[in-house]
Amino acid sequence: MPDGIENRHRTVALGVAGAVSVGLAWLEFLLIRQQLAVGLWVIAVAVVAIVLARLSLAAKLAVLGTVLGAVTVVTQVAWLVTDIHALWVTSLTASTTLGFFLLASAWAGRSGAFRRRTAIAIPVGVVAVVAMVASAVVITTAADPAPLVRSLQAVGESNSFEPDTRTATTVVDGAGFTNDVEYGSTLPNSFLDIYIADNDPSVTRPTYVMVHGGGWIVGDKADGAPSADTDSSSWADPMLDAGYNLVSVNYAFAPSYRFPTQTIQLGQAMEFLETNAGKYGLDMTRVVLAGTSAGGHIVGNYATVQTNPDYARALGIEPTLDRNAVKAIVFDSAALDIGRAGAPQSPSPSNGFFFDIAARSYLDDTDTALLAQANVIDNVTADFPPSFISDGNTGTFPDQAAELSAELDRVGVANRLNLYSKNEVTLDHGFMSVGSRWTDDYSRLKIEFLSGVV
Known part of the structure; x- marks a missing residue:
């Protein structure tokens, strides 16, 4: 050549x-x-x-x-x-x-x-x-994903000590709606929304507290709620119709505020609600804590602090709510083991990438001791509240959901695992936020489970 x-x-x-x-x-x-x-x-x-x-x-x-x-x-x-x-x-x-x-x-x-x-x-x-x-x-x-995440937050949802709008009480879809109630002053995004079923606070109803998802770096309390800012009502309307009053909570975003700050902040919200229950017409003796995706980890971690004294001491967080008041936990596509957040089942490159960036923003995932401490599955005890656990089957965490259910079975905690086979339907991460007959079925089964424990 x-x-x-x-x-x-x-x-x-x-x-x-x-x-x-x-x-x-x-x-x-x-x-x-x-x-x-x-x-x-x-x-x-x-x-x-x-x-x-x-x-x-x-x-x-x-x-x-x-x-x-x-x-x-x-x-x-x-x-x-x-x-x-x-x-x-x-x-x-x-x-x-x-x-x-x-x-x-x-x-x-x-x-x-x-x-x-x-x-x-x-x-x-x-x-x-x-x-x-x-x-x-x-x-x-x-x-370090922090610079990228902060750049995205700068043009979207970010940490703020100012509410989105002035606090006011109106009626939305028949429910009394009080928006942007400040529940704390030491951490940003310390605001919550309250929905009173039928706009009648005189009726005693259990309180359903929702913590939104978004990978601990984005998201808002209005996601999936019947406020003026969204058309979706996938989680809220069925719960209002079932006779619950609702509270939707915001929290500080990572990477500026990392684990376990959000657990502490949820505790501040619960203390505020308990103190002001009479003012807003809430029954805080019957509470259901629910969380989607990242929010599922926050409520799971918070429930562990309330029910596992050794864990609470190790984490350095004091319980803020009577264990008997927490009647149930709802896990919707929850990230329970942060070390596997970037490895969803039925791999989805886009979801895996986002979850990995989010998890590394939330905590130092090179610290094995910290990962073990943040693992909800491994830290539950027999005193953990009854739990309804649901997830999709594509680009999400059905393996973690099944493992939590098995661990709760082992320690004797009532729970229901709600997963759908891929032979039936393909359901993405957080499928509960999309209207479908599968979402309707999920809501029916969740309300049925809660009626037996709340």
């Missing part, structure tokens, strides 16, 4: 290997919980890159390419074996740097005439800049 053709082939090979190396680094960032499958490809491409560098580049550049490839291989293997987060970040950095080194070498190896063509050089330069910016975001977010 003529030297020119051979050099051209090597240049193309360098470019392809570089692009694949960068692409795999991005893919591994997005699919961190599928680390083995992607990691093996990262290692394979790094080995190929070492060979190409030694065959195609001048001595000094070949040494640099070899070093970058070796660092990628060693740190990737170490990450796969040890699961140490810092090694993963180092491997991503090395793999990305290797990729751009190969791409730059391939560009330098093109003919001078080709490189001088403005029509080619300009778009290549733009793509290179975009790719480098994207890689910088990938690496910094892998190291």
Whole structure:
């Protein structure tokens, strides 16, 4: 083969290997919980890159390419074996740097005439800049998701000591609605909404307290509630119709406020409601705590503090509500084991990525002791309240739901596990927020369970 053709082939090979190396680094960032499958490809491409560098580049550049490839291989293997987060970040950095080194070498190896063509050089330069910016975001977010999360919060829902609107009492869908009641002053987002069934506070009804989801980093108390800000009423209307008064609670967002701040804050809300029960027409001797997704973890952790004195002491949180007043817990697509938040069942890359970023914002998931402390499943006791546990089956946590149900069975706590087979229907994370016959069935079964324990 003529030297020119051979050099051209090597240049193309360098470019392809570089692009694949960068692409795999991005893919591994997005699919961190599928680390083995992607990691093996990262290692394979790094080995190929070492060979190409030694065959195609001048001595000094070949040494640099070899070093970058070796660092990628060693740190990737170490990450796969040890699961140490810092090694993963180092491997991503090395793999990305290797990729751009190969791409730059391939560009330098093109003919001078080709490189001088403005029509080619300009778009290549733009793509290179975009790719480098994207890689910088990938690496910094892998190291610490806080900057990305705070940037998103800056243009959306964020921590604030100011209510969304002035507190007022109106009627919404026949229910008395008091919005943005401040329940605390030491933490942001300390506001709640109260709904009184039939707008009649003189009737004694159990109180259903809902804590919203959103990965501890977004979300709002109006989600799924019959307020003027949303069309959805999936969780609220059935409970009002069943004879419950409702309270929907906001809480401080991670990463500025991390575990167990939200548990403490829910305690502040419960103390406020108990103190002001007469003012708002609430019965706080019969309370159901419900949480969706991240909110499920918060209510589960709060219930554990109320019912497990040893756990409360270890966490350094005082119980704030009489255990006998908490009649039941409702878990809707709850993230119960934070260490597995980024690994939903029936893997969903988008859900897995969001859950992983959210979990790392909520707590230090490299701290195994902290993960164990935050695990709701492993810390329940025989005094835990009766629980209704439900989830979808795609991109969510039915495995964790089943494990909690099994643990409650083991310690003798009444519970009902409500899961639907994928042979029947595909239900996503938080399917309860979408109107369907399956949501109707979920609501019927939940109310039926609660009627036996509240």
